[in-house]
Amino acid sequence: MDQLGKVKSFIKEHRLLAGGETVVVAVSGGPDSLCLLHMLSRALPELKLNIVVAHLNHCLRPEAVEEASFVEKIAVDWSLPFEMKAIDIRALKSERRISEEEAGRLARYNLFREVAAKYHATAIVLGHHLDDQAETVLLNIIRGTGVDGLAGILPCRYEDGLKFLRPLLCLTRKEIEAYCTTKGLQPCTDSSNLETNYTRNKLRLELIPRLESEFNPRIRESLSGLASLALKDRLFMENMTERYSLRLMRGGGNKTAVERDALMVLPEALRGRVLRRILEKSGLTEAPGREHTEALLGTLKEGRRGWIYTLPGAVHIYHDGRFLRFFKKVEPQQLSSARIQLVLPGRTVIPGKGSVTARIVKPDQLTWPPPSCLAYLDYDKIVHKKLAIRFRWTGARFHPQGASGSKKLKKFFIDQKIPAPERSSVPLLTAGGEIIWIVGKRIAHPYRITKETERVLLLEYRVFKKRRFKR
Template sequence: MLRKVSETIRDNRLFCQGETVVVSVSGGADSVVLLDILSSLTKLRLNLVVAHLNHGLRGKESDDDAAFVEELAARYRLPCKVQRVDVKEISKRRKLSLEEAGRNARYQWFDEVAGSCSAHAIALGHHADDQAETFLLRLFRGSGTTGLASMRLRTSARYVRPLLLLTRDEILSYLERRGLSYRHDSSNDETVFLRNRIRHECLPYLRTFNPAISERLNNTAEALAADDEVLENLVEGLFPRLSRTDSEGFVLNVTAVRSELPGLRYRLYRRALQLLRRDLARIATIHLKQIDRLVHSARTQGEQSIPGGFSVLRCYDELHFLATDKKPGREAWEIRIEGPGSHLLPDGREISICLTAPPENWESLPSSRAYFDPAAFPFPWTLRTIRPGDRFRPFGMSGTRKVKDFFIDGKIPLSVRYRTPLLFAAEELIWVCGLRVSESGRVPPGTRQVAEVAIT
């Protein structure tokens, strides 16, 4: 078995000679075998650092696990890093399952240890039966190809699984031959956790149909992983061409995305979410389908909530991926303007008004500036956000229009609509700021003094 693991490490280049490796050791059978095998690979001359996280979920049993790991590391004469966290409190505070909270805490701790000792890799003790359990777990949760590809021998740059091709029986046999003791986590026997039900109930039942079910599931996961790599390489080149970044997140072009095959569309959504969220935790196929419905909807505006405090907004031909707290605000506000001067808007912009001579060239005025006859529109003025029923007569037109319809016809994004101030003189709307002056606001020929209004 030592040779089998050694070949796995060599063939997949999991380690290089002389590297520092953090070894995740829970004290269970898998991690004890992992530590013993890596310590036995003397030709690699690995600098091993043992890391253990006490979840604090099983009282004295958890503390005894931590003590066992420290004694184990001492027998191998290896440095050992142990930390205790309150996983139950983390689960409650972050609204995560105990399993997810524990996993996040472990990986955070391993990353901290790796950073502190400049480790090149973090070795995990997952084996072939863990892989079969993960495959079924993700299948039940509705995962796509990437999720069903399950665990890889190498994940990202640092996480490696040298035992992934070994079965649980091979690991137990190794422990017996070597006379190695290990800890048993009693929580692994509790079938309240879905993974444990799969391990103790589902897989044994499936073995009555095919005794080699774990091997078959692992082969399927391996085949899916190969396909997934091909598709991810396609997306790697496609995503930059169909997307852009802005201050809030990522934006995909709806027309371009819609022309792609469903499998690539889903992966484009996944890529945007992964870049935005840093992970894909709790993102299932159903969420990707909801985004896809947004893309194909006849409605040009729409929104879809995503787990973790994120949103996807459809705005005409753009699909925005952003944090929920960065969605366009719809807070109503109103400012009274008594006369010339400057006023700070709630979103940080500024509106300034001064009395001056009319501009010489009316044709080349920037959209952020407008001019009005102060005699026709005496102060005070009012600047506020849009309200239902707001109407005006756009410059150059004879009839009035609802501001809402003006925005829709102009394909003005929602994010812009609610940030566009409306300038009123008495009850009359004279400027949709930055977009269109009212016809009634036209400055008569021969006017000697105008009110210049600029928004910056």
């Protein structure tokens, strides 16, 4: 099978392109990207793609300006839209304090996304090939990797609503160069590919040739084959991870929770993946790395309660005996100083929480027993006091209905099994600084309804519902 036949088969096998899409093709001017652009725009007309050519000038080499002009001429000659940007990669490297390779990749992908947004493209097509795949797998092994890393470069990856496609992963560099020769294409040569001060170039120019000569003359194909096998395992594990994370995850954001026993009963190979996926879905943080995941799972095996772990990004994990709760801890001083005057009669909004509606009624208008969202208070006992919504403060005390006296608010929260992560954000209705209702939980005993009550302050708490947007 010739090069074009291989690429057609690869596209079909991995369902990369259906036909008729608008795509951004990344073109540096080298053999790989020029071969890719020729195949998609000239040799595969049946795909009927709307192609936009994108090129980044890294401002690293004197010949970079000529290369940009070369790519632009190709695009014009082949009647394709062309987008180019010049970015000083060395300056970006210093600004972000990252390597030159990372800075170049960041700049390129930012450009591709910008162009995709401008032209409403659904995919970005890149020229990575079989040799790149072999180098990536070998580099991942050297650095230490799991199954996902052995899968190397994915033929198709989804990110931010875009597909990143690599249809040349089935071709070696030699096959690509032969295609360019056959089609009369004259690509540019990037002199930086011959420098060994880049890790990947050292692999390409020194390590892989030695492995070929001394151990396996087909090491590139072997590593690429390993990636293909690992990809199947990775896709299976990702499918199982998604299934179990959806099944086990409760809530979202600062209300994210997962039942500890349900997580720990999963096969060990799935536990870490499911935990990372749940954290991703929570929106609190990116998925933690292997070191943090293993440390957290080790702590879970011990069955400890209370605060058990803190992840990067100030994401705290609390075990209440049954559930693991994930949240970004709210500093007490952020809420303890907040005071929201109660609107009476009327509706008081508690930002991010809900609303309290207050009105004055007669005792015979009440329905018993009241649900937890309602509170009945003797209005004449608080009529001359300032009513306000507050949050927990140091030294706060509360006299629960039915109790013989007051207790520390913290002790009440513990008795009610309110998880520590949630305590600082529980709204409290106060009268002259005294807690008269822990909103949605319990009223204060001195302000309960009695036979002598003539007017009732009726309060209704409604939690804000999360909006669901149609996709």
